[in-house]
Amino acid sequence: MRKVYKKNSLKKGFTLIELxxxxxxxxxxxxxxxxxxxxxxxxxxxxxxxxxxxxxVGFAINSITKDVxxxxxxxxDNVGNxxxxxxxxxxxxxxxxxxxxxxxxxxxxxxxVCGSCKSIVDLAGTxxxxxxxxxxxxxxxxxxxxSPTVRGWAEINLxxxxxxxxxxxxxxxTIVSLRDYGWENVTP
Numbered sequence: 001m002r003k004v005y006k007k008n009s010l011k012k013g014f015t016l017i018e019l020x021x022x023x024x025x026x027x028x029x030x031x032x033x034x035x036x037x038x039x040x041x042x043x044x045x046x047x048x049x050x051x052x053x054x055x056x057v058g059f060a061i062n063s064i065t066k067d068v069x070x071x072x073x074x075x076x077d078n079v080g081n082x083x084x085x086x087x088x089x090x091x092x093x094x095x096x097x098x099x100x101x102x103x104x105x106x107x108x109x110x111x112x113v114c115g116s117c118k119s120i121v122d123l124a125g126t127x128x129x130x131x132x133x134x135x136x137x138x139x140x141x142x143x144x145x146x147s148p149t150v151r152g153w154a155e156i157n158l159x160x161x162x163x164x165x166x167x168x169x170x171x172x173x174t175i176v177s178l179r180d181y182g183w184e185n186v187t188p
Contacts (some may be wrong), residue, residue, distance in 0.1 A: 035096050049126045050162070050170065056121045057158055060107050063120065064100055067091060068154045068176045070100075073139050083136030083157060083164040102136055104129045105156065123160065131169065141178075152178050 014022075067089050074088040076098060086101035099117075105129070107121040123129055139154040153175055160170040176179040 011078075013024055013169070049128070053121070053123065053128060054161060055169055056162070057170065059160070060120045061172055061174055063109075063158060064156055065176045067098055067100075067175065069179050073141050073152065073154055073178065075137070075139055077140045077167050078138055079140050083138055084134065085136045087137035087139060087154060087156075092186040100137070101155075102132065102158070104132050106130075126162075128160050128162040128170075130163045154178070 037103070068087075071089040071091045074090050075084060075086070078084050085103070086099055088097055088099045090097050096111065101108050101110065101117075105123055106119040107122050108117045110117040134157050137154060137156055139152065141152045155175045156173065158170075158172045162169065
């Protein structure tokens with residue numbers, strides 16, 4: 001006896017429309033996941049760049065502060081509202097002049113007044129720049145010129161703008177008082 005199989009019309013596969021709807025939903029979910037991953041990666045890159053630049057600026061401020069405290073300012077006084085893009089300091093231990101200068105791309109230190117320069121904060125590749133209108137140095141060698149006991153001060157302003165990152169700018173400002181170590185009268 002031969003069995004005859006009936007075609008069961010209740011057991012059929014997916015239709016083309018059902019497959020297209022499922023693929024569309026899958027594509028939307030995957031697109032959302034990719035967008036979230038890309039946004040997270042960009043956020044990580046931005047925070048890493050900001051952290052690196054902030055650490056570099058902190059190191060630079062500490063270096064400049066040490067040289068100013070242990071040295072003698074040679075730059076002309078500029079107490080008003082103007083900022084000087086450079087600061088010249090004579091170092092105590094070997095009487096060499098060191099020049100710190102701010103450009104839009106970097107903070108440099110130069111041996112001698114304009115000798116060999118190296119960057120101590122380099123903003124290349126970060127999408128950030130020094131705001132040259134608000135970054136720089138203000139100093140006064142001594143407050144009353146006739147008084148040898150008051151040493152003066154130096155103000156360091158470093159403002160970093162990041163227009164490509166849609167974040168607030170990084171602003172570091174400090175004022176350093178000069179100390180009297182009595183070495184200024186020594187002839188080199």
